[in-house]
Structure formats: structure tokens, C-alpha cells
Amino acid sequence: MPTSVATQRATPAALAASGLTKRYGERVALREVSFAAAPGELVAIIGPNGAGKTTLLSILAGIQRPDAGAVTRPPREIGWVPQQPAVYSKLSVAENLRLFARLEKVADPDAVVARMLEQTGLAARAGDELGTLSGGNRQRVNIAVGLLAEPPVLLLDEPSSSLDPRQRARLWEFVRGQAERGTAVIFSTHDVQEAERHADRVLVLADGELLFAGSARELAATVQPAGGDVAGPQDFETAFVQFLRERGH
Amino acid sequence: MRWLLLKDLRILRRSPLLVTLLVVYPIAVALLIGFALSRGPGKPTVAIVNQIPKQQRSFDVAGSKLNAEEYLPAFLRSVNVVRASSPADARRLVREGKVLGALILPSDITQKLATGREQPTVEVLYNGEDAVKQRYVDSIIRARLAEANVALSRRFQQATAGYLRLLLDGGTLSVLGTKVDILGLKNAHAIVTGTIASLPPSSPLRTSLLQVAQFGRLAIDNLGVSRDVLKSVGQPVKVRQVLVGGRRTPLDTFAAAIAVTVSLMFLTLLLAAGLLALEREEHAFSRLVRGLVSRVGLLVEKISLAALCAFGVTLLMLLGLGGFFIELNWSRLPQWLLALALGAVAFAALGVAIGGLAREVRAASLLAFLLSLPIAFLALVPNGAVSAGLYDVVRAVSAAFPFKPTLQALDAGLNGGGGLAAALAHLAALAVAYTAVARLLLGRRFG
Numbered sequence: 001m002p003t004s005v006a007t008q009r010a011t012p013a014a015l016a017a018s019g020l021t022k023r024y025g026e027r028v029a030l031r032e033v034s035f036a037a038a039p040g041e042l043v044a045i046i047g048p049n050g051a052g053k054t055t056l057l058s059i060l061a062g063i064q065r066p067d068a069g070a071v072t073r074p075p076r077e078i079g080w081v082p083q084q085p086a087v088y089s090k091l092s093v094a095e096n097l098r099l100f101a102r103l104e105k106v107a108d109p110d111a112v113v114a115r116m117l118e119q120t121g122l123a124a125r126a127g128d129e130l131g132t133l134s135g136g137n138r139q140r141v142n143i144a145v146g147l148l149a150e151p152p153v154l155l156l157d158e159p160s161s162s163l164d165p166r167q168r169a170r171l172w173e174f175v176r177g178q179a180e181r182g183t184a185v186i187f188s189t190h191d192v193q194e195a196e197r198h199a200d201r202v203l204v205l206a207d208g209e210l211l212f213a214g215s216a217r218e219l220a221a222t223v224q225p226a227g228g229d230v231a232g233p234q235d236f237e238t239a240f241v242q243f244l245r246e247r248g249h
Numbered sequence: 250m251r252w253l254l255l256k257d258l259r260i261l262r263r264s265p266l267l268v269t270l271l272v273v274y275p276i277a278v279a280l281l282i283g284f285a286l287s288r289g290p291g292k293p294t295v296a297i298v299n300q301i302p303k304q305q306r307s308f309d310v311a312g313s314k315l316n317a318e319e320y321l322p323a324f325l326r327s328v329n330v331v332r333a334s335s336p337a338d339a340r341r342l343v344r345e346g347k348v349l350g351a352l353i354l355p356s357d358i359t360q361k362l363a364t365g366r367e368q369p370t371v372e373v374l375y376n377g378e379d380a381v382k383q384r385y386v387d388s389i390i391r392a393r394l395a396e397a398n399v400a401l402s403r404r405f406q407q408a409t410a411g412y413l414r415l416l417l418d419g420g421t422l423s424v425l426g427t428k429v430d431i432l433g434l435k436n437a438h439a440i441v442t443g444t445i446a447s448l449p450p451s452s453p454l455r456t457s458l459l460q461v462a463q464f465g466r467l468a469i470d471n472l473g474v475s476r477d478v479l480k481s482v483g484q485p486v487k488v489r490q491v492l493v494g495g496r497r498t499p500l501d502t503f504a505a506a507i508a509v510t511v512s513l514m515f516l517t518l519l520l521a522a523g524l525l526a527l528e529r530e531e532h533a534f535s536r537l538v539r540g541l542v543s544r545v546g547l548l549v550e551k552i553s554l555a556a557l558c559a560f561g562v563t564l565l566m567l568l569g570l571g572g573f574f575i576e577l578n579w580s581r582l583p584q585w586l587l588a589l590a591l592g593a594v595a596f597a598a599l600g601v602a603i604g605g606l607a608r609e610v611r612a613a614s615l616l617a618f619l620l621s622l623p624i625a626f627l628a629l630v631p632n633g634a635v636s637a638g639l640y641d642v643v644r645a646v647s648a649a650f651p652f653k654p655t656l657q658a659l660d661a662g663l664n665g666g667g668g669l670a671a672a673l674a675h676l677a678a679l680a681v682a683y684t685a686v687a688r689l690l691l692g693r694r695f696g
């Protein structure tokens with residue numbers, strides 16, 4: 001079923017992608033994906049494993065070249081938090097933050113580093129080498145590095161997957177704050193509830209195809225209530241699974 | 250057990266780079282060692298120019314005939330001989346590396362040997378491209394010449410004995426075609442004693458005494474000849490060494506240049522390859538190249554760092570060598586610093602190309618290490634030690650890596666002589682080429 005993916009808002013898009021296609025040999029990881037995100041909009045990308053979420057985000061981030069299609073914004077203006085931590089394990093938390101702050105050419109690196117240490121709750125471990133931190137704490141630094149420059153567009157690939165609940169809350173609080181100041185945020189997640197709660201819009205990817213773009217409520221409305229005659233509210237996760245099943249995934 | 254085995258085989262089959270290395274490397278090393286053992290210093294190729302006219306190839310020493318050709322086989326035992334038509338031809342062969350050295354037998358050699366009054370000189374041409382080879386040629390020629398000289402001096406000793414016998418017993422000596430009668434000391438003694446015995450008190454002594462005086466004169470003359478002959482006995486043929494191309498480098502400074510180049514190679518390659526691979530191992534590479542730094546910028550940073558570190562360490566090493574083992578030419582400081590610096594940069598560029606191939610530090614280090622040994626080995630193969638065709642291949646392969654030009658630049662920088670500018674230009678070209686290769690490798694793959 002063809003999906004209209006054009007944003008309904010009148011404001012010019014912070015980031016737009018058109019006709020993105022990516023092949024790995026025979027396998028098509030992404031097929032003709034087009035969408036746009038408005039400034040201040042929070043967009044969630046959800047879909048099964050191998051759906052193409054990471055592929056889409058890394059093309060938006062300028063890390064991979066698409067076989068076809070285009071992205072409106074250069075990578076330089078896009079913040080990027082990869083799925084795998086991309087920080088130096090031999091540098092301390094503060095050193096990693098300071099290095100990337102300088103590379104990003106932020107106005108006051110030390111102030112930004114201090115703020116990020118505060119934000120991530122890692123001030124006490126600022127001097128510890130990354131390699132000695134737990135996986136979740138490493139991920140916190142990874143996220144902080146992507147947020148350093150306060151870019152107009154922020155891409156996060158499963159940012160909350162290894163965080164504890166308190167850190168998740170902090171993360172979303174921060175991300176919302178960024179969005180309120182006009183940053184377009186696009187994130188992928190397997191936590192469908194998280195998408196429902198925080199995203200203004202969800203994109204559903206499966207087998208490289210964009211199946212749906214709209215609010216979580218709109219997505220839930222497209223599926224038949226489970227059990228047929230049982231009317232009433234059903235949770236978003238159930239609706240999402242049913243949506244995929246109806247589309248043959 | 251069985252399943253583990255199958256699993257490991259399957260993993261190996263899916264690691265083409267590793268398997269290629271595992272297969273190609275031992276073969277390459279075996280071939281190199283094979284060449285070194287079979288085609289190496291055992292039977293070097295030497296060119297010979299024989300300028301002795303045909304009719305003069307046999308000559309007279311004290312009445313016995315000697316044949317110059319007879320000495321050549323002894324001289325050239327265990328060397329492959331290439332006959333050169335002229336000294337110019339020999340010079341060309343040496344310069345082009347077709348032969349290890351050349352030997353020129355001058356036309357007057359038999360005449361000089363026949364008279365024994367003057368030491369004939371043979372010329373040895375060699376290429377000064379590297380000092381190891383220089384010493385090698387030198388030792389080969391000297392050893393062969395010593396053998397020939399021993400054989401010749403045996404003949405001269407016989408000749409000397411003949412002269413001495415003549416002086417003692419008397420006889421005929423052919424001098425410039427005319428025969429001269431020699432009385433001999435014994436006869437002279439007989440005459441003198443006879444004269445004295447048969448002497449009436451008033452008889453005139455003049456004739457006998459005149460004979461004695463004449464003999465004395467002759468004896469003195471011939472003893473003079475013997476002196477010259479005896480001088481030749483030690484070394485009948487003198488060697489004059491002529492350098493064709495390259496320069497004369499003392500072996501110890503050349504050894505120092507090799508040691509420094511080898512250290513420079515290992516340090517720079519491992520460092521540059523490892524530093525670049527680390528960026529990918531840490532997944533930071535993709536973060537960096539999306540706008541924070543350009544790929545070329547990243548490469549230049551790795552190359553600079555690796556080159557600078559290796560430059561510092563090898564400079565210290567060179568200074569240490571200079572303090573204890575070799576004499577450093579301080580007036581040439583800028584030259585050898587430049588050679589060291591450019592060598593480091595070229596090696597670092599090769600290092601980042603290796604780093605661009607591998608995604609992990611360990612793989613990159615292994616690759617750098619495995620590549621280093623054969624490169625150094627090949628660069629040290631002297632020309633003339635292997636067949637001409639093979640040497641051309643060796644030379645082409647060596648030219649594609651920075652080892653040989655670095656060694657040449659460092660040698661020229663340390664010891665003077667030409668070739669520095671060419672070697673530096675070569676290194677600069679390699680640095681640019683390998684940086685371009687690394688850039689291509691980085692563009693193709695994403696960390």
C-alpha cells in the first residue's frame with residue numbers, strides 16, 4: 001500500500017530524505033524511503049530487527065552513501081549517536097568529551113564538557129578511562145558526544161537500549177528539551193512504548209520499506225481491535241505487532 | 250572436538266585476507282631464502298676484459314714458458330664469467346648491475362711479468378651502490394687474485410733460484426736476444442785460486458784480476474735484478490680498484506644506515522597502521538569523517554604523528570651509533586636529517602595504507618610486520634648476485650616500497666656522494682602514492 005510521507009506542516013523541513021535506496025549485494029536494505037522532519041519534531045523509527053533502521057539513520061548521518069536518493073542536510077550539521085559506542089576507550093570520560101567538543105568547534109569546550117558531565121551524571125567518573133566503564137555508562141558518553149554541538153538535527157540509533165530507567169528518563173528529558181528549542185530529533189528504538197510516549201510521529205520500517213508515517217494514535221487506529229468483538233483501548237505495542245502482521249511481517 | 254575443528258576451518262575459509270597471507274607469505278619467504286641460498290654469494294657473475302694480444306699470452310720467465318691463460322681458470326674459479334669486449338663494455342655491465350664486478354687484464358701484463366722488473370696492474374671495476382656488495386666484490390677478487398699470485402710467485406721463485414744458480418755455477422743468460430756468458434762464482438773462485446796457485450812471484454796478475462773484476466761487476470748487476478724479482482715474488486700482480494657509479498661507503502656506516510632504516514620501517518609502519526586501525530576499531534572513524542575531519546586530514550594526522558615519533562627515535566639511535574660506533578659527518582647534518590624525515594613520511598604513508606586495509610589494530614600490526622621483512626630482504630639483494638632478469642624484478646619490487654630509497658637517501662646523506670636528490674624525490678613520490686591508496690581504501694569502506 002502506497003504511503004504518503006510528506007509532512008503536513010507548513011514549516012520548512014529541518015531534514016528531508018527522498019527516494020533513499022540501499023542494497024547490500026542482492027539484499028535491499030532500504031527501498032525508496034522518503035520522509036521529512038520539521039524543526040522541533042520528534043520522530044521515532046520502529047520496526048523489526050533488520051528492518052533497515054540503522055541503515056536509514058547512517059545514510060541520514062552521512063556515514064553511508066545511498067545507492068539512490070538524497071538527503072537535504074550535510075552531515076556536518078547533523079548530530080549522530082551510533083548504535084555502537086564510538087568513543088576512545090583509552091581516554092577518560094572528560095577527555096573524550098573535550099576532544100569531540102574541540103573537533104566540533106563549540107564556543108566554550110570546557111563549559112560544554114562540564115554541562116555534559118552533569119547531564120550524564122558521570123561527573124564523579126570524569127577521570128576514568130572509558131574502557132573501565134560499564135556498557136551503559138559508555139553509552140551515556142556516546143550519547144553525550146552526539147549532543148555536544150547542539151546541532152539542528154539529532155539522530156540517535158537505539159540510544160536507550162542499554163540505559164537504566166533513571167538514565168532513560170534523563171535522556172528523554174534532555175532530548176525533549178532539545179526539541180523544544182527547535183532541534184529535529186530522529187531516533188530508532190525497539191521500545192515501542194517509548195516511541196508512543198515521546199515521538200510526535202512514528203515511521204514504521206520493515207524489510208527496508210516505509211510502511212507507515214504518522215502519530216502512534218493514527219497507527220493504532222489502522223488496525224482491527226484484537227479479538228474482533230473486544231472493543232476499547234488496546235496498548236500500542238499490541239497494535240504495532242498486529243499492524244506488522246497485517247502487512248505480512 | 251570434531252565440531253570445533255569444522256567450525257575453525259569454516260572461519261578460516263571465510264577470512265580471505267588471513268588465508269591469502271598464510272599461503273602467500275611462507276611461499277614468498279621460502280622463495281626468497283631459496284634464491285639467497287642458491288643464487289647468492291656462491292657464484293657471482295664477473296665480467297672479464299682480456300687485452301693481452303694472442304701472441305703474448307705465453308711469456309718467458311727465466312727461460313721457462315708461462316701461459317697467462319693458464320692462470321685465468323684459477324683466477325676465475327667459482328665465478329661466472331662474462332666476456333666483455335672492451336673496458337667500456339665492462340664498465341657498462343657493472344653500472345647496469347648485470348655483473349657484480351669486472352676485471353681488466355692490461356695488454357702489457359705478460360711483458361711486465363716476463364721481465365719481473367715492474368708489477369703489472371689489473372683493474373677491478375665495481376659498483377658502489379651499496380657497501381655490503383662492495384666488500385663482497387673486494388673479497389672475491391682479492392681471494393682469487395691471491396690464489397693466482399701464489400701460483401705466479403711459485404714460478405718467480407723458481408726463476409729467482411735459476412738466477413742464483415747462474416750466479417753460482419755460471420752459464421748463459423739471454424738478455425735482449427743475445428747470449429751472454431756468465432762465469433759463475435764457482436768458476437771465478439776456481440780461476441782466482443788457480444791463478445794464485447800458479448803464480449810465479451813476478452808474473453803479471455792483471456788479466457786474472459781483470460776477469461775477477463768483470464765477474465764482480467756482473468754479479469752486482471744480476472743481484473740487482475734478483476732484488477726486483479724478489480720484490481715481485483710477494484705479489485706479482487697489483488690490483489687497482491675502480492668505482493663505477495655509486496660511491497665508496499665504509500661498511501660500518503652503511504651497516505648503521507641499514508640498522509636505522511630497519512628500525513624506522515618497523516616503528517613507522519606499525520605505528521601508522523595501528524593508529525589508523527584504532528580509529529575503526531573504536532568505531533570513532535565514522536564519527537570523525539562526517540564533517541569533523543576530512544579523510545585526507547585524518548591520514549595526514551596519522552602520517553605526521555607516526556613519522557614524527559619514528560623520526561625522533563631513529564634520530565636518537567643514529568646519534569647513539571655516532572657516539573660509539575661510527576663517525577657522523579656533522580657538516581652533512583641537514584642532508585641526513587632530511588633523508589630520515591622523508592623516509593619516515595614515506596613509511597608512514599605505507600603504514601596508513603596498511604591500516605586502511607585492516608579494521609583492527611592487531612590485524613594491521615600483523616600485516617605491517619609481515620610485509621616489512623620481505624621488503625627489507627629484497628632491498629638488500631645485491632645486483633649481480635642473482636640473474637639479470639630476476640634482479641630487474643627485485644629492483645622493481647624494491648622501488649615500490651620505501652625501504653630501498655630510504656636506505657639510499659640515508660647512505661647518501663651520511664656518506665656523501667650523489668643520489669640523494671633522486672632518492673628523496675622517490676620517497677616523496679611513494680609518500681603521495683601510498684596516501685592516495687590509503688584514501689581510496691578509506692573511501693570504499695566505512696568503519
Ligand SMILES: Nc1ncnc2c1ncn2[C@@H]1O[C@H](COP(=O)(O)OP(=O)(O)OP(=O)(O)O)[C@@H](O)[C@H]1O
Pocket residue numbers: 024027028029047048049050051052053054055056
Ligand atoms: N554491512 C552490511 N553488509 C550486508 N548487509 C548488511 C550490512 N549492514 C546491514 N545489512 C543488512 O541490511 C538490513 C538492514 O540492517 P539494519 O542494520 O539497518 O537493520 P536494523 O533495522 O537497524 O536492525 P536492528 O533493529 O537489529 O538494529 C539487514 O538485512 C542487514 O542484514
Ligand SMILES: [Mg+2]
Pocket residue numbers: 053054055083157
Ligand atoms: Mg540497528
